[in-house]
Amino acid sequence: MSDLAWKTDVQLACSGDRDAFARLIREMQNELYGMARTLLNKDEDCADAIQEAILKAYRGIPKLREPAYFRTWLLRILIHECQQLYRREKRTSPSDKLPDQKALSTETDLDLQAAVERLEEPLRTLVKLHYFADLPLSQLSEMMDISEGTLKSRLHRARRYLAKWLNLPEKGEIGYEF
Amino acid sequence: MSSNELDLLLKDGGTAMPLSLPSIVANRIENTLHTLPDRRAIESRTKRIRRLALMAASITIVGGTLASYFLFSRDQQSDIASLPQHNRLDYQSELIGTPMMGSLLEDSVVNKDGPSVTDQGITLMIRDVTYDGYEVAIRYSVKSDKEIDGFSMDASLAMDTKEIGRVGYATSDEPGNLNHRYEKYDSNQYEGVMGTWKLAYSDYLPRSFHLKVNATSIGGQVGKWALDIPVTVTSDTTMIRPALLKTSKEGTLKVNRLILSRVSTQFSFNFEAGALGEQSWVGVEVTDDKGFHYGSHISRSADDLNYMDLLPVTDQAKTLIIRPFYDDFRNNKQVELEDHFHTLLVTQPTVEEPLILPIGEAGQLEITGIEYLADKTVVYTKQPNTSGAGFAIQDDKGNLIPIITLAIGGATEFKPFSRDTPVTFLTRPMYPRTYIPELEARIDLPQP
Incomplete structure (x- = not known):
């Protein structure tokens, strides 16, 4: 979809055009899935979160004050839905029980991921989006509506937790670099 | 290890992403887009859903000015045999079977x-x-x-x-x-x-x-x-994932998940309406094998029927019964106060001689007793009540008498009024529901 077509469809969707809204979603569907899959572990959960995000976006789009931010706005809704769903699943499913610290080791990626899962919100989402989905802080700042400074400080805090849980020796405090 | 090394470890640590969009996700996106409502319907539906959320917990407030409108328990005598049990019990609470609804003094x-x-x-x-x-x-x-x-x-x-x-x-x-x-x-x-x-x-x-x-x-x-x-949050909950899918020309019911605890029952499902659903509202009702009514959820669109927050299961319940139905659209229209049936209380009702309240084509409600206490007045309704209807009480000045607590098991508690107070019962015209027996689903509950 060209930039012009995208902007036109956003304008149309904001004024209530259902077909234009659907075109925008189809255009973004891989990105939506990528984001959801970063934050959730199962495709079925991703489908649930994306569905909710689409419905909420459709209901809320007339209130979108700046059409240029449609993409960022939709991804923000999706992040929120993923967090909600993750919380619900974690509350109810024993399979989501987090590993004991003694079960963690430094040897495999699985253990690293388990340690990331152990982080509390909002650190967990931030680490996943920044590191696993490779999203720059400038973009996350827009998407999460949080200043870059706050995000850096959160990442710093998250890394300290991870280093501790993974028994990684620290060589001193180093500020965030990007 | 330095912070930068940890950065690198994290950057390499993500889960490998599938190359293409999985069909489950692609299909869901398409289905969602195909069922997006017309924008003009959204505002009214949003208000409706909010009201239905209340109904799911056994009560709804009608019209803002009319008082309570309760749903009562139903007796279930279905010929539908229990479905083959493919339930997956993810884990089970120790406390299920110790409901909040038993005697408080024996707790x-x-x-x-x-x-x-x-x-x-x-x-x-x-x-x-x-x-x-x-x-x-x-x-x-x-x-x-x-x-x-x-x-x-x-x-x-x-x-x-x-x-x-x-x-x-x-x-x-x-x-x-x-x-x-x-x-x-x-x-x-x-x-x-x-x-x-x-x-x-x-x-x-x-x-x-x-x-x-x-x-x-x-x-x-x-x-x-x-x-x-x-x-x-307590970890003491029970999750069941029944592999239940019921299909007929009147629709499809898929039961996804139940989470049971001492304080609530969370029910996830999908209901796709058949041809009748195009003219009617659609609903799903949850009861148990003892006839206890846990809640109903009614909507103009089956798309909105996928989740219910219900009362906790009672310790007598062995099976939960899920009953989809079509609801006459006229049941969901707001009715002005003057268009309700007004029934004056003349003599004190008893089980043998109940006060009969008309509810139109759906039948009648029976008030079987009124208990006048210092701090509340309790009104008892004959069980089971198969109409889905409720009532309000108006005093002699035309004011609706406030409710203290919700109806559970057919007892509704009101702010106290004396035996001598002239009161009028209000009921709205109701039309019978059409249940879809082919889609009835039964879920065996884990027993202690």
Whole structure:
């Protein structure tokens, strides 16, 4: 979809055009899935979160004050839905029980991921989006509506937790670099 | 290891992403896009859904000015055999079978002490708080240094700074009232339980919070009883994932998941309506093999029927019964007060000679007794009530009498009025529901 077509469809969707809204979603569907899959572990959960995000976006789009931010706005809704769903699943499913610290080791990626899962919100989402989905802080700042400074400080805090849980020796405090 | 090395480790640590969009996701996106409602319908539907959320917990408030409109329990005598059991029980609570609905005086919690506060010679003690991540129930006791004639409480509850409901006399346009019931232990002690019933629809469901209880009146005595209690979500829940899919020309019902706890039942499902659904509203009702009604959910569109927050299962229940139905659209139209049936209470109703309330084509409601107490008036309805209808009570000045607590098992508690007060029962015209027996689903519950 060209930039012009995208902007036109956003304008149309904001004024209530259902077909234009659907075109925008189809255009973004891989990105939506990528984001959801970063934050959730199962495709079925991703489908649930994306569905909710689409419905909420459709209901809320007339209130979108700046059409240029449609993409960022939709991804923000999706992040929120993923967090909600993750919380619900974690509350109810024993399979989501987090590993004991003694079960963690430094040897495999699985253990690293388990340690990331152990982080509390909002650190967990931030680490996943920044590191696993490779999203720059400038973009996350827009998407999460949080200043870059706050995000850096959160990442710093998250890394300290991870280093501790993974028994990684620290060589001193180093500020965030990007 | 330096921070930069940890950065690198993290950057390489993500899960490998599938190359293409999985069909389950692609299909869901397409289905969602194909069923997007017309924008003009959204606003009215949003209001409707909000109202249905209340109905799911067995009560809805109709029209803002009309009082309570209760759903009652139903007797289930279905010829449909139990479905083959493919239930997957993910895990089971120890506490299922110890419902909040049994006798409070026989509850083992009655001997458990908790935080308390005393004012005006009256001590309010919170014996137990259970929070399953969706709803909260608070077991409490009240002890006084003198006899308490009647019992009532005005109190508000908050999760951190967010108010979650009140107990006391609530009017129909103040739907923030909590489930609340109490039993007299002796002349100066009461045992009670307050519970939320629509908290699951809120956007604030933290894993832990501070429960703030603020009572301003107990047993008619004005005072101040404030408690702040840290609460964490219980892990004591049971999750069942039944592999149930029922299909007929009248629709499809898929039961996805049930989460049971002492304080609520969370039910996830999908219902796709058939041809009849194009002209009717659609609904799903949950009862058990003993006829207890846990709640119904009705909507103009089956797309909105996928989740219900219900009362906790009773300890007698062995099977939950899910019954999809079509609801006459006229049942969901707002009816002005003057268009309701007005039935004057002339003689006190009994089981043998009930007060018959007309509800139009759907039949009738029977009031089988009224109990006049110092702090409440309890109105009993014949069970089962198969109409889905409810009632309100108007005093001689035309005011609707406020409700104290929700109907559970056919008993509705109102702000006290005397036997001599001339009251009129209001009922709205109702039309029969059409159940879809081919789609009825039964789920065996784990037994202790």
